[in-house]
Amino acid sequence: MELEFLGTVAGMPVRDRNVTSICLKLLQERGTVWLFDCGEGTQHQILKSSIKLSKLEKIFITHLHGDHIYGLPGILTSRSYSGGKSPLTIYGPKGIKNVITTVLLVSQAHLEYDLHIEEIPENLNEGILFEDKQFLVEIAKLEHRINSYGYRITEKDQPGPLLSKKLEESGIPPGPLFSQIKKGRDIILDNGEKLIASNYVGPALKGRIVVIMGDTRICENSPKLSKDADVLVHESTFTEDLHDLAYKYYHTTSLQAAQLAKKCNVNELILTHFSSRYQGERLDQLLQEAREIHENTHIAHDFWVFPINRKNI
Amino acid sequence: MELEFLGTVAGMPVRDRNVTSICLKLLQERGTVWLFDCGEGTQHQILKSSIKLSKLEKIFITHLHGDHIYGLPGILTSRSYSGGKSPLTIYGPKGIKNVITTVLLVSQAHLEYDLHIEEIPENLNEGILFEDKQFLVEIAKLEHRINSYGYRITEKDQPGPLLSKKLEESGIPPGPLFSQIKKGRDIILDNGEKLIASNYVGPALKGRIVVIMGDTRICENSPKLSKDADVLVHESTFTEDLHDLAYKYYHTTSLQAAQLAKKCNVNELILTHFSSRYQGERLDQLLQEAREIHENTHIAHDFWVFPINRKNI
Ligand SMILES: [Zn+2]
Ligand SMILES: [Zn+2]
Numbered sequence: 001m002e003l004e005f006l007g008t009v010a011g012m013p014v015r016d017r018n019v020t021s022i023c024l025k026l027l028q029e030r031g032t033v034w035l036f037d038c039g040e041g042t043q044h045q046i047l048k049s050s051i052k053l054s055k056l057e058k059i060f061i062t063h064l065h066g067d068h069i070y071g072l073p074g075i076l077t078s079r080s081y082s083g084g085k086s087p088l089t090i091y092g093p094k095g096i097k098n099v100i101t102t103v104l105l106v107s108q109a110h111l112e113y114d115l116h117i118e119e120i121p122e123n124l125n126e127g128i129l130f131e132d133k134q135f136l137v138e139i140a141k142l143e144h145r146i147n148s149y150g151y152r153i154t155e156k157d158q159p160g161p162l163l164s165k166k167l168e169e170s171g172i173p174p175g176p177l178f179s180q181i182k183k184g185r186d187i188i189l190d191n192g193e194k195l196i197a198s199n200y201v202g203p204a205l206k207g208r209i210v211v212i213m214g215d216t217r218i219c220e221n222s223p224k225l226s227k228d229a230d231v232l233v234h235e236s237t238f239t240e241d242l243h244d245l246a247y248k249y250y251h252t253t254s255l256q257a258a259q260l261a262k263k264c265n266v267n268e269l270i271l272t273h274f275s276s277r278y279q280g281e282r283l284d285q286l287l288q289e290a291r292e293i294h295e296n297t298h299i300a301h302d303f304w305v306f307p308i309n310r311k312n313i
Numbered sequence: 314m315e316l317e318f319l320g321t322v323a324g325m326p327v328r329d330r331n332v333t334s335i336c337l338k339l340l341q342e343r344g345t346v347w348l349f350d351c352g353e354g355t356q357h358q359i360l361k362s363s364i365k366l367s368k369l370e371k372i373f374i375t376h377l378h379g380d381h382i383y384g385l386p387g388i389l390t391s392r393s394y395s396g397g398k399s400p401l402t403i404y405g406p407k408g409i410k411n412v413i414t415t416v417l418l419v420s421q422a423h424l425e426y427d428l429h430i431e432e433i434p435e436n437l438n439e440g441i442l443f444e445d446k447q448f449l450v451e452i453a454k455l456e457h458r459i460n461s462y463g464y465r466i467t468e469k470d471q472p473g474p475l476l477s478k479k480l481e482e483s484g485i486p487p488g489p490l491f492s493q494i495k496k497g498r499d500i501i502l503d504n505g506e507k508l509i510a511s512n513y514v515g516p517a518l519k520g521r522i523v524v525i526m527g528d529t530r531i532c533e534n535s536p537k538l539s540k541d542a543d544v545l546v547h548e549s550t551f552t553e554d555l556h557d558l559a560y561k562y563y564h565t566t567s568l569q570a571a572q573l574a575k576k577c578n579v580n581e582l583i584l585t586h587f588s589s590r591y592q593g594e595r596l597d598q599l600l601q602e603a604r605e606i607h608e609n610t611h612i613a614h615d616f617w618v619f620p621i622n623r624k625n626i
Contacts, residue, residue: 012391013357040387041354044326066390066420074353074383078325099419106412107379108459146421 001029001155001208001308003231005300006045007037008272010215010237010251011067017302018045019067020273022212022233024153025051030134032057035075036151036212042071043078049303053079054086058130060137061092062214063148069096073103080111087114091129091137093147094119120149126221140225142216144250149214150225155207159184163200170195208308211266215273217247218256226264231308233300234260236271239278239285254286258293267311272300314342314468314521314621316544318613319358320350321585323528323550323564324380330615331358332380333586335525335546337466338364343447345370348388349464349525355384356391362616366392367399371443373450374405375527376461382409386416393424400427404442406460407432433462439534453538455529457563462527463538468520472497476513483508521621524579528586530560531569539577544621546613547573549584552591552598567599571606580624585613 002025007018019039023046026032033055035042046053056079061069072090079088090096097117104111120129126140129151136154141147162182164174172178172195177187180197187195211229215237216222226232237251246253254271261269271290278286283299290297298306315338320331332352336359339345346368348355359366369392374382385403392401403409410430417424433442439453442464449467454460475495477487485491485508490500493510500508524542528550529535539545550564559566567584574582584603591599596612603610611619 012387012394013360015360018357040384041357044331044354044357047326047328064420066386066416066422069420070383070387070416071353073379074325077379081325095419099416102415103379103383103412106408107377107382109379 001026001210003210003233003270003306003308004049004051005272005302005304005306006042006049007039008274008300008302010235010273010275012276013039013041014276014279017274017276018042019070021045021071022272023049023051024210024212026057027055029155030057031055035059037062037068037214038071038075039067040070040074043075045302046075053082054084056084056088057086059088059090059092060129060151060212061090061096062151062212063144063146064093064095064099065146065215068214069099072100073107073109076100076104076111076115077107077109080109080113085113087116089116089118091118092120093149094122120147122147126224138225140221142214142221143219144215144217148216150216150221151212152225152229153210153212155209157207158205160202160204163202167200170200206311208310210308215251217250218252218260222260223264226260226266228264229266230311231268231270231306232257232261232264232266233270233272235273236286236290237273237275239282240289254290255293258290258297261294261297266294267296268306269294269297270300270306271297314339314523316523316546316583316619316621317362317364318585318615318617318619319355319362320352321587321613321615323548323586323588325589326352326354327589327592330587330589331355332383334358334384335585336362336364337523337525339370340368342468343370344368348372350375350381350527351384351388352380353383353387356388358615359388366395367397369397369401370399372401372403372405373442373464373525374403374409375464375525376457376459377406377408377412378459378528381527382412385413386420386422389413389417389424389428390420390422393422393426398426400429402429402431404431405433406462407435433460435460439537451538453534455527455534456532457528457530461529463529463534464525465538465542466523466525468522470520471518473515473517476515480513483513519623521623523621528564530563531565531573535573536577539573539579541577542579543624544581544583544619545570545574545577545579546583546585548586549599549603550586550588552595553602567603568606571603571610574607574610579607580609581619582607582610583613583619584610 004023006021009017021042022036130137234257236254240255317336319334322330334355335349443450547570549567551559553568
């Protein structure tokens, strides 16, 4: 499980940073990648990365501002051109379906795969967006000029690995009993001896929690989404000296993001979505003021890959 | 007057070539630039060029395929962000207005300048799209899977420069008589002497003709548009060995483009819009087969600037 940042600047591209897109790489976990937001030029960034469009399984859109969605039509058609056949689902605010279908229709684009578009109901404050055996994706509404959402991705805990060597040492040959024990069932052997399953299974693998926020002020739902996250990716459009500007434009300062992370027991905080006024030393300023509050803070740049390790239990 | 190629590959971007956009720089002539097509990432290419979005006056769209239009919303909003205030006009096939207004509306984009969108009537075969004192822009329908147009831009002839030194040598001091002569009016001096205006005005400046074609097979309107052009920019998606493929997908081979240029007395032929199968030596093949027919042929690459000089009269 890794995050790769494909665009880290707010509003419009600059020479060394593109507008927002974040890739959650789940190659080991499910052989696919998920994308959060898709500003113009995201497919160009992907061309320069190791990401394969054919592996793209889901796109989550935080809000409909242009710098977060104008790359959608191109990524959809290029995925088809380059041989993507598996279904793709897009989740996003109400309106996303209209814009995608209009653009694809007018440009007479034919996709060689099934495209599903699931719109978030406008009156939804928080809820479950997607769930399967491996992952739970919850959302909550944030506070921006336009409907904007935060995504909380929870990997489910996995049972620990079977300690097969230890079993063999106890005289149990590989076979059907192994899978019984893996499922946690205690076994009584023919000789009457009882094997306690938990003695032969390693510790459960704790699932990881990744939270990716859309553009927002810090709001009521911010802590609900962020609580105990392994990684919180938060916008940090301004430094704290521009607090009032951040408030006016419904954005967050790096200090505010750090305060949220600290309060919510977040492990790693990653700042992104910087106003283009921040370059070089001024970017350090964003980082420093956050680190004074929450030490485990990082600042994203384009093509930065961040591995999300499991916490020790 | 210069052409700058911002994207030269067909279908989807590759690492060193973006999808189609061609800039006609009219900085000396009218202090503005015009764009022909606007594939995704055109604003990113412009960032890497000397072109200023604020100088963008007109965008002409040849056809609505994604690789020719998906960069429009981003260029429109970034032009506003970066201080563009003057009106902008977009010309394109029917449907362009729907796609632009839908995208801008859904993404709640507010432009700080007047945007005019002029759709080409669907049943129009050929006609005048725009005319002012300096330029005439004519279009004609081409032959593609979707309505596609070629643009013929004619710069109007300009009167020659006043030979003021020669006038002063004839004893005429700078003043109102100068402008009379410049307008071509003969003058009778107080001493009865007659000044023939044409003796004091340099040769007229011949206007230039630039033709930019959309995706197409060679068709009935191809020679009408191309006749006597100083520069013809033509798609050349395939080499002649893929003649049948070109026909099937409504495209042109480099050989066919060269035959058109030769037949129509075109001065310079520029090939662009190459299938991504052509890289390195295979690109040379496109060029060589065209040059055997029409020597003055060039092959475009991204960021290539081509000055369009006036023909000697
Ligand atoms: Zn944004
Ligand atoms: Zn094309």
